[in-house]
Amino acid sequence: MNEFQRISPQQAQALRQQGAVIVDIRDPQSFAAGHIQGSRHLDNHSLHDFIRNADLDAPLIVSCYHGNSSQGAAAYLVGQGFSQVYSLDGGFELWRATYPDDTAQSPAE
Template structure:
């Protein structure tokens, strides 16, 4: 595996994985207020302060999906996380914006249980 290798993931594939209860680690790298206003169910907010905990706690063999606003900055974060030893890293194409547009009924609010 290349040390900075990640894959692109489309919205519908992620929806299918969630429907199938596939084990995933979902991280959202948007700002805290945006995360609190809405995020993918089961995702955790990730900022620079939270990276050490993620690196210590997350199973590196479980697929890791990185979510941002539009699917741009998540690519850099996904490449970096792949370089940290995660085997299966994805950047969500279209980001949270496209997810919310296509699946408005599948948006969680607040921070409780998602950090």
Template structure:
């Protein structure tokens, strides 16, 4: 199995992107309870139970950012999603943990 390339995105870059008007898809692969307790604004949870619907509905052109706890698991998911035809896929370095630390006022609950 081959995986397509993905890119790394740091927290300041994501903060800038969220302030802009450009289309962006954010997916969070953490467990449902963690996601419910806090998430990057505008993100949607992506798990084994939702991935099929996501693949059928999600636009392939806007940048897709994958978020996990610390930025490790999101790399594997980003590579896999890039292989599913998404044009521009990013793994968020530092994950939600770093986002919440740097932007506690920008956590959606």
């Protein structure tokens, strides 16, 4: 795969159950308020370390608010050498509507 694919929450759930990594690129406050359970927050500060330590061949799902920003981030990650990159159509909002019991909140600091 030399470009990313757009996938539905159902496809993302299936990939997740097979070990795909989910990264959330929304702002920290939105991530803390709610995110896909087990997802990792990724921003400009954590991106370099994430890329350096990641398995470039593992499936990677990028999530944002509604599935728009994740497409640009997914394209960027393909350019960084990731071989299986997916953009979550509908983003976290559609995921939350589809899988309300499979979302988490970060503990308050």
